[in-house]
Amino acid sequence: MVTTTVTTSSTVLSSPKAKQAPSITTTVSLNHVFPNSYKDDLAVHSLQVPADVGHARYLDQSLPYVPVFEEQYGPEVSSSLQTKYYTLTESGQAGIEAATATLHALFVQATEHVLANQESLASYFHIPAALWPRIQDSWARQYVIKNDTISGRLDFALTDHGIKVYEYNADSASCLMECGYTQDAWSNAAGLGSIGRSNSSTLFTQLTAAWKSKNVQGTLHLLCDNDPEERYHSLYMKATAEAAGIPCVLVVGVQDLHFDSSDGATILDGQNRPLQNVWKTWAWQTVISQYEARNAGAAATSGVVQVMDVMLHPSVRVFEPLWTVLPSSKAILPILTQLAPDNPYLLRSTFDAADIPLFTGGYVAKPVMGRTGANVSIYNGSGDLISATAGKWVDDTIVYQEIALLPKYEDDCYVQVNTWAIDGEYGGTVLRIDESNIVGLNSGIYPMRVVPDKCLSMAISASSVLPKYLNAVKKDLAVHTLNIARHVGNARYLDASLPFVPTFEAKYGHEVSTAQQSKYYTITEAGQAGVEAATDILHQLFLRATDHVLAHKRELAPYFCIPAGLWPKIQHSWTHHKQDTISGRLDFALTDQGMKVYEYNADSASCLMECGYTQDAWSNAAGLGSIGRSNSSTLFTQLTAAWKSKNVQGTLHLLCDDDDEERYHSLYMKAAAEAAGIPSVLIVGVQDLHFDSSDGTTILDGQNRPLRNVWKTWAWQTVISQYEARNAGAAATSGAVQVMDVMLHPSVRVFEPLWTVLPSSKAILPILTQLAPDNPYLLRSTFDPADIPLFTGGYVAKPVMGRTGANVSIYNGSGDLISATAGKWVD
Incomplete structure (x- = not known):
C-alpha cells in the first residue's frame, strides 16, 4: 500500500519540470498519529521521609484553597515515614501529552457526529427529548459556546500495548488542585525537586490563560x-479566574440563591448579585435528573432555586457548557469506535451484547449514566x-468495552493516569492509586515526576527499555x-473560483504540465505513520x-540574539x-537511519496551499487519484477547526508582504478563517495602515477598521530588526506604521x-539535544x-x-567544506 504525493517544495508542485531533491515538510495542525506511552514508562519508588520532614507543613496557608x-x-x-512516588519517562510523557490533545479533538468530533445524527443516536444517551434542542444550541451558537470549555479530564490505563482511554470527564471532574499544586509542593517538601521535572507546573497559568480568552463579562x-473536596477544587479554579482579572464569588450549595422578585426570572445570590456566568462542580447529570423529576410532576418548593434552574437559565453562561454532557457519557464510546476504529488509544466498545465474543481477552460492562466507577x-x-462495583445505575443501558486492566506495580497497587485538557491542550497529570482494579472515590493520589529516558534503568532498578517511536526511512519514499x-498537460487543474487560485496561477501558470513527462512521489503507509508521529x-x-x-x-537568552527589552514580552x-x-x-x-529534523518554522512558513490544495488537485488532474491516497486532504478542515477553537472576537486582519507567494498563502488561510465564521481582511504591505488620530495609538486599516486580531506571513525576525533599528536611533517616518507597531501592539492578538x-x-537546536539526547528524530547540535x-x-x-x-x-567527516550558501547573516 502506498500513499500518493508527499509535500515537497512549492517549485516541484508548481513546475513539474524542476529538478530538485525532495525534502519532507509537515504541517502541524490538529490531529495525527501520535507517539505512545507504555506500562514500563511508569515506575514506583519507595521514599524514606525523615521525621522532621514528615511532620512539616508543606502547603502555603495564605493560598485560599489550602x-x-x-x-x-x-x-x-506524611503521617508515615515510609511513602512512595512515581516516575514517568520523557517519551512516556510525550505520549500522554499527545494522547490528551488528540483524544480531546476526537471526542469533540464524535460529539459533532452525534448532533448531526441525533435522530438515530440520541436514544442511547438517556437525555430527555426536550433537552436536545438546548444541546444543539449549546454546540452551534456562533461557535462561541464550544469555546466555553475550560478543562476536562481523560482517564487512561498504561498497558503493554500503549495508552488506552476509559472515558473523558469533559463535564465536571475533580483533582485539579492535586494536579497543579499539591503534588509539586509535596515533591519539593519531600526532597524530590531534583528528581526529573514536574508534569504540571504550567497548569495554573494555562487555566488563567483559558479564562482570559473567554471574555467573561461581569x-x-x-x-x-x-x-x-468540591470546595477546595472550586477555590483553586476561582484563584485562576481571579488571576485572569475576573471578579469571582464562591457559592456553596444553592440554598442562598433566589429569584429576583421584580421579574421572577433573574437568579440572584445571597448578596442580590445576578448570576450571569457560572462555573460548576455539579454534573449535568444532576440537571437531567432534576429536569426529569420536575416533568414527572415532582413537587418543587415554591420559589426555591434548583441547580437545573441555574444551569438551564437562558441568561446564564455556563462553564462547562451543556454539550459536554455528550462526550462525558459512556454512550460516546461505541460511536468513537465507529468513527476511529484504528485509533491506538481507543478500546473497542459496543452497545450490542452480541459483539462481546469479539473481545477475546475479556470485556468491561459499564452503565451509560454511571459515574465514579459505580456499577462496573x-x-x-x-x-x-x-x-x-455496586451503585444506583443497575437498570441503565450498558456499554460493553474491550478489556484493558489497569497496570499493577511493585507496590501491589493499580494505577490510573488522569490527564487534564485545558482549552483542548495538555495541562498536567495526576495518578490515582487503588488496591482495586476499579478506581473509585477513595483512591489515593501520589506525585509523579518526569525523568529522562536515559535514566530509566537507574530510576526503575530494572532493565533498560528503549523509547518507542514510529519512524520513516529513505526507502519508504520513492x-x-x-x-x-x-x-x-494543457488542461487547467485548479478551480479559478477559489479566491487563492488566481494569484497562484498568475505566478506559476494554470496548466498541469508544460512537459510530456513529469514525476511524482509515493510514501508507504508505515512511512506516513512515522512522518505523522514525528510531527506531533x-x-x-x-x-x-x-x-x-x-x-x-x-543563561540561555544570549544565544538567541533577541534584544533584552523583548524578553518580558516573550x-x-x-x-x-x-x-x-x-x-x-x-x-x-528521510535518511537510512530514519527521520531527522532540521528545524521548526513555528513562526511563519510557506506552502500551506501547496500542501492542502494544489498537490491533490494536480494529482487528480494528472491521473494519480487512484494511486494510494492523499496525505493532506483534511488540512483545510483542520485549519478551519483550529480557527473555530480560538474564539476570535471581531475582524481578523491577515498581513503579508507584496509577494505573489505570500498573497496566495494568505488568501488560503483567509478562506480557512472565513469558513470558521470569522470576518477577515487581507492587508498587503503596511502602507495603508495608520494610527487613529483620536487617540494616537489604535492602528486602523485603510477602511478605518481597528486591528485587533492579526495573522501574518511576516516573521518575528522582521520585528526584531525594526525594534533594534528604532532603539538604535533610526528615524521612522512620522506617523508611519511599521510591522513592529502592529505585532507588538498590546491590543492586538497575533x-x-x-x-x-x-x-x-x-x-x-542545542537545547533540544540537551533535553532529549536520545530522541531518534533529532540531530545532535551544539554552540561549542x-x-x-564528535560529529564524525x-x-x-x-x-x-x-x-x-x-x-x-x-562539512564532511574530514572537515572539508562541500557546500555553502551566501546571505546576510555572515556575522
Whole structure:
C-alpha cells in the first residue's frame, strides 16, 4: 500500500519540470498519529521521609484553597515515614501529552457526529427529548459556546500495548488542585525537586490563560456542593479566574440563591448579585435528573432555586457548557469506535451484547449514566466475572468495552493516569492509586515526576527499555516517472473560483504540465505513520524546549540574539497566548537511519496551499487519484477547526508582504478563517495602515477598521530588526506604521504569537539535544566548536538568525567544506 504525493517544495508542485531533491515538510495542525506511552514508562519508588520532614507543613496557608484541603487531609507531608512516588519517562510523557490533545479533538468530533445524527443516536444517551434542542444550541451558537470549555479530564490505563482511554470527564471532574499544586509542593517538601521535572507546573497559568480568552463579562459565580473536596477544587479554579482579572464569588450549595422578585426570572445570590456566568462542580447529570423529576410532576418548593434552574437559565453562561454532557457519557464510546476504529488509544466498545465474543481477552460492562466507577463489571476472556462495583445505575443501558486492566506495580497497587485538557491542550497529570482494579472515590493520589529516558534503568532498578517511536526511512519514499498526454498537460487543474487560485496561477501558470513527462512521489503507509508521529512528538518537544528556555532565560537568552527589552514580552506571550498558534512547519530529511529534523518554522512558513490544495488537485488532474491516497486532504478542515477553537472576537486582519507567494498563502488561510465564521481582511504591505488620530495609538486599516486580531506571513525576525533599528536611533517616518507597531501592539492578538520566535530559532537546536539526547528524530547540535570532532560523519554550520537556507555551510567527516550558501547573516 502506498500513499500518493508527499509535500515537497512549492517549485516541484508548481513546475513539474524542476529538478530538485525532495525534502519532507509537515504541517502541524490538529490531529495525527501520535507517539505512545507504555506500562514500563511508569515506575514506583519507595521514599524514606525523615521525621522532621514528615511532620512539616508543606502547603502555603495564605493560598485560599489550602485551608480547606488541610481540613480534609491534614497539613503534614506524611503521617508515615515510609511513602512512595512515581516516575514517568520523557517519551512516556510525550505520549500522554499527545494522547490528551488528540483524544480531546476526537471526542469533540464524535460529539459533532452525534448532533448531526441525533435522530438515530440520541436514544442511547438517556437525555430527555426536550433537552436536545438546548444541546444543539449549546454546540452551534456562533461557535462561541464550544469555546466555553475550560478543562476536562481523560482517564487512561498504561498497558503493554500503549495508552488506552476509559472515558473523558469533559463535564465536571475533580483533582485539579492535586494536579497543579499539591503534588509539586509535596515533591519539593519531600526532597524530590531534583528528581526529573514536574508534569504540571504550567497548569495554573494555562487555566488563567483559558479564562482570559473567554471574555467573561461581569462576575463569575463558582457553584459547588457542600463537600470539602468540591470546595477546595472550586477555590483553586476561582484563584485562576481571579488571576485572569475576573471578579469571582464562591457559592456553596444553592440554598442562598433566589429569584429576583421584580421579574421572577433573574437568579440572584445571597448578596442580590445576578448570576450571569457560572462555573460548576455539579454534573449535568444532576440537571437531567432534576429536569426529569420536575416533568414527572415532582413537587418543587415554591420559589426555591434548583441547580437545573441555574444551569438551564437562558441568561446564564455556563462553564462547562451543556454539550459536554455528550462526550462525558459512556454512550460516546461505541460511536468513537465507529468513527476511529484504528485509533491506538481507543478500546473497542459496543452497545450490542452480541459483539462481546469479539473481545477475546475479556470485556468491561459499564452503565451509560454511571459515574465514579459505580456499577462496573469486569469479565475475563472466558466470560467469568472477576470484579464488580455496586451503585444506583443497575437498570441503565450498558456499554460493553474491550478489556484493558489497569497496570499493577511493585507496590501491589493499580494505577490510573488522569490527564487534564485545558482549552483542548495538555495541562498536567495526576495518578490515582487503588488496591482495586476499579478506581473509585477513595483512591489515593501520589506525585509523579518526569525523568529522562536515559535514566530509566537507574530510576526503575530494572532493565533498560528503549523509547518507542514510529519512524520513516529513505526507502519508504520513492520517485516515479509520469507520462502526461498533451490534452491533460494543457488542461487547467485548479478551480479559478477559489479566491487563492488566481494569484497562484498568475505566478506559476494554470496548466498541469508544460512537459510530456513529469514525476511524482509515493510514501508507504508505515512511512506516513512515522512522518505523522514525528510531527506531533517534535511539536511537543519544541514546546518543552521553549518552556525550558523561558525558565532559564539568564543563561540561555544570549544565544538567541533577541534584544533584552523583548524578553518580558516573550514571557507574557508564552504565559497568556500559548494557545494562539494555528500552524507550523517541520523540515525533515528521510535518511537510512530514519527521520531527522532540521528545524521548526513555528513562526511563519510557506506552502500551506501547496500542501492542502494544489498537490491533490494536480494529482487528480494528472491521473494519480487512484494511486494510494492523499496525505493532506483534511488540512483545510483542520485549519478551519483550529480557527473555530480560538474564539476570535471581531475582524481578523491577515498581513503579508507584496509577494505573489505570500498573497496566495494568505488568501488560503483567509478562506480557512472565513469558513470558521470569522470576518477577515487581507492587508498587503503596511502602507495603508495608520494610527487613529483620536487617540494616537489604535492602528486602523485603510477602511478605518481597528486591528485587533492579526495573522501574518511576516516573521518575528522582521520585528526584531525594526525594534533594534528604532532603539538604535533610526528615524521612522512620522506617523508611519511599521510591522513592529502592529505585532507588538498590546491590543492586538497575533497568530502566531511572539513566543514562537524561540522554537523557530536555530538556537533551540542545542537545547533540544540537551533535553532529549536520545530522541531518534533529532540531530545532535551544539554552540561549542570544540564539540565538532564528535560529529564524525560531518557537520553543518548555520546562523542562529538565518532563514531560507542562507549562510549554511556543510562539512564532511574530514572537515572539508562541500557546500555553502551566501546571505546576510555572515556575522
